[in-house]
Amino acid sequence: MTQADLSTHWAGVSLSSCIVNASGAWCSTFAELMDLTESTSGAVLTKSATLYPRKGNLEPRYFQWTYGSINSMGLPNLGIDFYLDFIRSQGAKKPIFLSLAAMNPEELSKLLQRLRKLDFPVVTELNLSCPNLIGKPQLAYDFSCVEEILKKVFDFYEFPLGVKLPPYFDTIHFEEMAELLNCFPLKFVTCINSPGNALFVDPQTESVVIKPKEGFGGIGGPCIKPIALANVNKFFKLLKSDIQLIGCGGVSSGQDIFEHILCGASLVQVGTQLMKEGPGVFERLQEELCVILDRKSYTSIEEFRGKLKSLG
Numbered sequence: 507m508t509q510a511d512l513s514t515h516w517a518g519v520s521l522s523s524c525i526v527n528a529s530g531a532w533c534s535t536f537a538e539l540m541d542l543t544e545s546t547s548g549a550v551l552t553k554s555a556t557l558y559p560r561k562g563n564l565e566p567r568y569f570q571w572t573y574g575s576i577n578s579m580g581l582p583n584l585g586i587d588f589y590l591d592f593i594r595s596q597g598a599k600k601p602i603f604l605s606l607a608a609m610n611p612e613e614l615s616k617l618l619q620r621l622r623k624l625d626f627p628v629v630t631e632l633n634l635s636c637p638n639l640i641g642k643p644q645l646a647y648d649f650s651c652v653e654e655i656l657k658k659v660f661d662f663y664e665f666p667l668g669v670k671l672p673p674y675f676d677t678i679h680f681e682e683m684a685e686l687l688n689c690f691p692l693k694f695v696t697c698i699n700s701p702g703n704a705l706f707v708d709p710q711t712e713s714v715v716i717k718p719k720e721g722f723g724g725i726g727g728p729c730i731k732p733i734a735l736a737n738v739n740k741f742f743k744l745l746k747s748d749i750q751l752i753g754c755g756g757v758s759s760g761q762d763i764f765e766h767i768l769c770g771a772s773l774v775q776v777g778t779q780l781m782k783e784g785p786g787v788f789e790r791l792q793e794e795l796c797v798i799l800d801r802k803s804y805t806s807i808e809e810f811r812g813k814l815k816s817l818g
């Protein structure tokens with residue numbers, strides 16, 4: 507078997523593999539981040555960092571079953587300074603990307619001011635699935651608020667930045683969000699964050715399975731793949747060509763990665779399956795993807811990226 511080239515670029519940074527972790531999966535503590543650094547993932551993406559450390563919600567707050575996972579973590583993280591120190595100390599070994607989450611626009615402005623003062627550029631994925639004002643939906647579902655925030659951000663911020671979106675389900679929402687994002691110098695858009703407020707029921711115990719929010723939480727894993735692929739492909743078609751698409755959602759095999767790339771993704775993130783299998787998952791997924799590419803005589807991911815066919 508000839509070894510296909512799985513390399514790619516993320517916001518201008520070269521990666522040896524197009525498969526990386528999703529923010530929040532195995533990337534919160536020093537030990538987890540070191541595991542990823544030593545794995546065969548193409549890069550390391552941190553847990554979404556807030557200005558100050560957060561303990562998150564009460565446990566149990568994560569549950570997994572055959573077809574997926576449900577969580578209501580409440581953004582437990584060690585705070586921006588910890589993640590920046592990690593990048594500073596380990597960044598030469600492998601590209602490390604920062605995920606950011608802000609509980610309000612003031613916090614976001616403080617976080618970005620902190621990044622601006624660094625003497626090295628950090629590529630940042632801004633998680634837009636964040637709480638908004640009381641009575642409003644999460645940030646990414648409040649389009650005027652997203653526009654206001656991005657205007658403020660790009661007024662002063664010049665390091666490479668992308669946004670991570672939750673799934674949309676309606677054509678007008680895809681179109682409006684794409685039109686809005688096309689107005690800004692974003693380097694990439696990541697689709698999708700966990701579809702929110704799902705409910706897993708255990709018929710045996712007749713109970714929910716996680717403690718926060720009466721059992722409601724975001725879902726991941728195989729059950730969300732068709733939603734993720736739809737979002738990747740829609741935004742791939744609607745966004746200007748200099749905004750890269752990053753695929754995330756429902757990846758547990760090399761075939762899932764192949765499908766994300768066919769829909770337009772330049773690289774693919776793995777969340778639930780990394781939680782289940784640990785960092786050895788990257789080697790398995792790379793091998794499975796190579797077998798598919800070899801069978802189809804593709805030598806690189808660019809040969810089929812975004813080339814999903816329609817019927818007639």
Ligand SMILES: Cc1cc2nc3c(=O)[nH]c(=O)nc-3n(C[C@H](O)[C@H](O)[C@H](O)COP(=O)(O)O)c2cc1C
Nearest residue numbers: 528529530554633698699700726727755756777778
């Ligand atoms: C335990 C857990 C924690 C997560 N934390 C974050 C986070 O901090 N920031 C973020 O952008 N997404 C977070 N996510 C969402 C994942 O990055 C990903 O978008 C989602 O799980 C879908 O991918 P999957 O199907 O591979 O799990 C988290 C997911 C899980 C399961």
